[in-house]
Amino acid sequence: GAGVSQSPSNKVTEKGKDVELRCDPISGHTALYWYRQSLGQGLEFLIYFQGNSAPDKSGLPSDRFSAERTGGSVSTLTIQRTQQEDSAVYLCASSLAPWRAVYEQYFGPGTRLTVT
Amino acid sequence: SQQGEEDPQALSIQEGENATMNCSYKTSINNLQWYRQNSGRGLVHLILIRSNEREKHSGRLRVTLDTSKKSSSLLITASRAADTASYFCLIQGAQKLVFGQGTRLTINP
Numbered sequence: 001g002a003g004v005s006q007s008p009s010n011k012v013t014e015k016g017k018d019v020e021l022r023c024d025p026i027s028g029h030t031a032l033y034w035y036r037q038s039l040g041q042g043l044e045f046l047i048y049f050q051g052n053s054a055p056d057k058s059g060l061p062s063d064r065f066s067a068e069r070t071g072g073s074v075s076t077l078t079i080q081r082t083q084q085e086d087s088a089v090y091l092c093a094s095s096l097a098p099w100r101a102v103y104e105q106y107f108g109p110g111t112r113l114t115v116t
Numbered sequence: 117s118q119q120g121e122e123d124p125q126a127l128s129i130q131e132g133e134n135a136t137m138n139c140s141y142k143t144s145i146n147n148l149q150w151y152r153q154n155s156g157r158g159l160v161h162l163i164l165i166r167s168n169e170r171e172k173h174s175g176r177l178r179v180t181l182d183t184s185k186k187s188s189s190l191l192i193t194a195s196r197a198a199d200t201a202s203y204f205c206l207i208q209g210a211q212k213l214v215f216g217q218g219t220r221l222t223i224n225p
Contacts, residue, residue: 043215104161
């Protein structure tokens with residue numbers, strides 16, 4: 001079946017603008033994760049959804065970052081008033097069940113965000 | 117930093133040789149997973165080892181876990197050019213998901 005998809009694949013935006021990144025998980029996967037990968041910080045966990053709720057938001061770097069998930073499927077990560085340090089590849093992953101239940105994660109190809 | 121530690125940061129070996137990379141962590145874990153990343157984009161799951169396991173094999177991959185030392189190692193045997201990639205451990209604790217900093221593996225023909 002189809003894997004995790006993300007859109008757009010690349011996004012260039014001006015500093016101060018808002019951006020929305022989209023993730024379509026594998027059908028039937030109840031858990032969804034957002035990560036950020038940048039040169040200086042490596043791979044960072046941002047947020048995790050179980051169904052439509054996010055029990056762990058501790059990884060969001062600031063209150064400019066928010067995420068939602070509707071219908072237990074598609075998720076959007078929104079960054080308001082983007083800053084240059086937000087430039088990174090944003091990766092989404094999904095898994096069959098909550099990470100406490102020990103399942104592998106399937107990653108999307110990522111969205112490369114560049115803030116100019 | 118919320119990241120686990122991996123070493124070496126970079127490893128360059130000849131095709132056919134074995135490659136070993138290590139991951140250390142600080143918290144108690146539920147499981148530890150290894151992923152491969154090509155070209156700085158999506159990650160591919162390689163192998164998962166649970167906290168009550170000590171060793172697992174999958175093809176040319178062998179993973180060990182030492183919970184007393186809070187460390188894991190990934191061994192790739194008989195390396196191939198296609199194994200050139202970055203390798204990350206993902207540490208799943210009770211409260212946290214943490215990636216290691218990654219090992220960049222280069223296989224020379």
